[in-house]
Amino acid sequence: MSPIVSVKNLRKSYAGGFEALKSVNLDIEEGEILALLGPNGAGKTTLISTICGITVPTSGTVTVGGHDTQTAFRAARNLIGLVPQEINLEPFETVMNTVSFSRGLFGKKKDDAFVEDILRKLSLHDKKDNKIMMLSGGMKRRVLIAKALSHEPKVLFLDEPTAGVDVELRKDMWDVVADLKASGVTIILTTHYIEEAEAIADRVGVINKGEILLVQDKSDLMRQLGQKQLKIELNEATSRIPDALSAYDLSLSDDGLMLTYSYDTKAERTGITTLLNELQAAGLQLKDLQTAQSSLEDIFVGLVKEKA
């Protein structure tokens, strides 16, 4: 199946020459949730608004549903819902009118039943006749999502949907995103909350300084998370790992003083006890032991530092 969004060699330099995107390539499959993780200024918003055809790329192409966002902007844009980072709503308008008006902007026929259904899904239905100014910050964010869904898009972009919202509301928002996925919408969200990517994404992309550093299935990343390392400091340096220990996932430091054993924390047996016995049998004496766990945060920080 061809990807619903395809980004090829996308570059964006702003006036003044700042390169916000450096040859980005990215394919997004229909029905997935992709989380783009990156620090402030990484280029997340620039990438989203360029994919949506709102920011003009310096070079490269983007297609959405096979339509080029530059040469077939309307056809591509009709397939896209965009939830911006900033709340930009008309305070004196009602919720219902706000969402219906957005639908109209895309040339869709008025359909109150459809709009009410969206409001119901977002737990906003009882607020439909309220003015925007009467809503809490979290409700306003939901109205932004309702607006973005009003013209029945296939792909929904959420730019930092939970920035500045409390933990409870963040979890509510994750449920909303899961429901949208279940209804068949493809979702791309940006975030700098690692736990958000962990909680809801199918794939995680890491972006920094305008470059995508990694795009990987979250389950693969979580498997890496399940890996722990046991650092075994030796009393005396050894030149090689003894053959008797070849069955273990071991590595030896350059100075021969540190063995690192990687094991799966979720496995029934970690193999630590037998390894320690066999180390002794092989004549290696231990000075100290310590364990370390890699987390998505470590992977992220490591990647971002590597490229700094």
Ligand SMILES: Nc1ncnc2c1ncn2[C@@H]1O[C@H](COP(=O)(O)OP(=O)(O)OP(=O)(O)O)[C@@H](O)[C@H]1O
């Ligand atoms: N209109 C603009 N003109 C010049 N530079 C810009 C413009 N918009 C963004 N930038 C710069 O491009 C870089 C990427 O910005 P962008 O908003 O895409 O980052 P981001 O990853 O979304 O950040 P945040 O997490 O803070 O929202 C930043 O260095 C920013 O200052």
